[in-house]
Amino acid sequence: xxxxxxxxxxxxxxxxxxxxxxxxxxxxxxxxxxxxxxxxxxxxxxxxxxxxxxxxxxxxxxxxxxxxxxxxxxxxxxxxxxxxxxxxxxxxxxxxxxxxxxxxxxxxxxxxxxxxxxxxxxxxxxxxxxxxxxxxxxxxxxxxxxxxxxxxxxxxxxxxxxxxxxxxxxxxxxxxxxxxxxxxxxxxxxxxxxxxxxxxxxxxxxxxxxxxxxxxxxxxxxxxxxxxxxxxxxxxxxxxxxxxxxxxxxxxxxxxxxxxxxxxxxxxxxxxxxxxxxxxxxxxxxxxxxxxxxxxxxxxxxxxxxxxxxxxxxxxxxxxxxxxxxxxxxxxxxxxxxxxxxxxxxxxxxxxxxxxxxxxxxxxxxxxxxxxxxxxxxxxxxxxxxxxxxxxxxxxxxxxxxxxxxxxxxxxxxxxxxxxxxxxxxxxxxxxxxxxxxxxxxxxxxxxxxxxxxxxxxxxxxxxxxxxxxxxxxxxxxxxxxxxxxxxxxxxxxxxxxxxxxxxx
Numbered sequence: 001x002x003x004x005x006x007x008x009x010x011x012x013x014x015x016x017x018x019x020x021x022x023x024x025x026x027x028x029x030x031x032x033x034x035x036x037x038x039x040x041x042x043x044x045x046x047x048x049x050x051x052x053x054x055x056x057x058x059x060x061x062x063x064x065x066x067x068x069x070x071x072x073x074x075x076x077x078x079x080x081x082x083x084x085x086x087x088x089x090x091x092x093x094x095x096x097x098x099x100x101x102x103x104x105x106x107x108x109x110x111x112x113x114x115x116x117x118x119x120x121x122x123x124x125x126x127x128x129x130x131x132x133x134x135x136x137x138x139x140x141x142x143x144x145x146x147x148x149x150x151x152x153x154x155x156x157x158x159x160x161x162x163x164x165x166x167x168x169x170x171x172x173x174x175x176x177x178x179x180x181x182x183x184x185x186x187x188x189x190x191x192x193x194x195x196x197x198x199x200x201x202x203x204x205x206x207x208x209x210x211x212x213x214x215x216x217x218x219x220x221x222x223x224x225x226x227x228x229x230x231x232x233x234x235x236x237x238x239x240x241x242x243x244x245x246x247x248x249x250x251x252x253x254x255x256x257x258x259x260x261x262x263x264x265x266x267x268x269x270x271x272x273x274x275x276x277x278x279x280x281x282x283x284x285x286x287x288x289x290x291x292x293x294x295x296x297x298x299x300x301x302x303x304x305x306x307x308x309x310x311x312x313x314x315x316x317x318x319x320x321x322x323x324x325x326x327x328x329x330x331x332x333x334x335x336x337x338x339x340x341x342x343x344x345x346x347x348x349x350x351x352x353x354x355x356x357x358x359x360x361x362x363x364x365x366x367x368x369x370x371x372x373x374x375x376x377x378x379x380x381x382x383x384x385x386x387x388x389x390x391x392x393x394x395x396x397x398x399x400x401x402x403x404x405x406x407x408x409x410x411x412x413x414x415x416x417x418x419x420x421x422x423x424x425x426x427x428x429x430x431x432x433x434x435x436x437x438x439x440x441x442x443x444x445x446x447x448x449x450x451x452x453x454x455x456x457x458x459x460x461x462x463x464x465x466x467x468x469x470x471x472x473x474x475x476x477x478x479x480x481x482x483x484x485x486x487x488x489x490x491x492x493x494x495x496x497x498x499x500x501x502x503x504x505x
Contacts, residue, residue, distance in 0.1 A: 283378030
């Protein structure tokens, strides 16, 4: 987008720029606007939500007035310090930065030390992203349900912010070619689409074919939807039509109501949707960047152990029946986490990270225990602060709260940053083992497989026992195989005899 900072602003207009939301982050993705051009905003009213560090954060307005311009689109990555919104103040504003008091000045507003989101703050319902209807392209304005609101800045030129680009049943597709029959304009092997229902009305792309193949198909009564193309880009050519037979099956628009009948052996059924393209943004974009850095920058190795955790399962059954755990969702992960925390106390080298800039190994004597959580937005890793100080009951409560918060989309940046060691539980998906990548800034990650009843040699006799597989991936620059193996063996021993944890509480 153009450089809005260089445009002269009227004396009554104030500009809000994206603040630094913590840990020196350089940008954030705009998730949604809570206001529109023309709206009147109050001081500290939520104006937008941005996603950074895998969390969604609400931005309050630092001044009151009327919104005159929205300077970024939802889904756009905005750099820290870049302009977001312009407000024409109608009364004396109370900006949180004195620079905003000067007429026509831009202001970069940040959170004060007392306003840092805490790891225990739940997001209320009013902070959820608003449901904004898709706009319909009009004469320089975006129309929403019930009213028409220009989204672009009045003094700017070019495309309006949030202009509609999606075609659908209610939005006619605009032709970009000159009028006239497509076959007359196409070159001999050009791919054209015959007139009829639009792609969006059908809910699927039309079959692509050359003009000659389309003409021959009409003459032979062959539906091109059921002919496999061998031409450029999978287009149907004349030879494909000659090798097919006439069919009478319904087209995809009719298939939504009835199962597809069988077709002749020589005809190939095309799926209703051939490809789906999803823009990479939000959590997926940041996860990809973190994992790419992990794979490139960290030399990783892994080791595994198979554990008889029958005693752990029996202890869990007993604890669930007690008053102390009656109101808690006690799972095997809680005892795995408690065992891992005890093992980290014996092997602190697993709770460290490699400082490349200073060429130092930083060993931490506190554990911010990260738990990998699969959510609708992607993989999140919130962490429990000072987990080594918690009892099993408190740890169980924190695990449950953390997972629920992450899945609800309410995890704050404070919940997601500062992790020192991570546990990922692939067993909940029925997987026996995995080789996860180490999170940047950490030294190791513990992977827990499914816990199943299996044949096992117990006291020299074959028995059916509860068995699981533990694996640990580690940064081989600072963790040798011996250290990783000793840590993993200690964790396994504690799960095989969890009563030994009593001596460590």
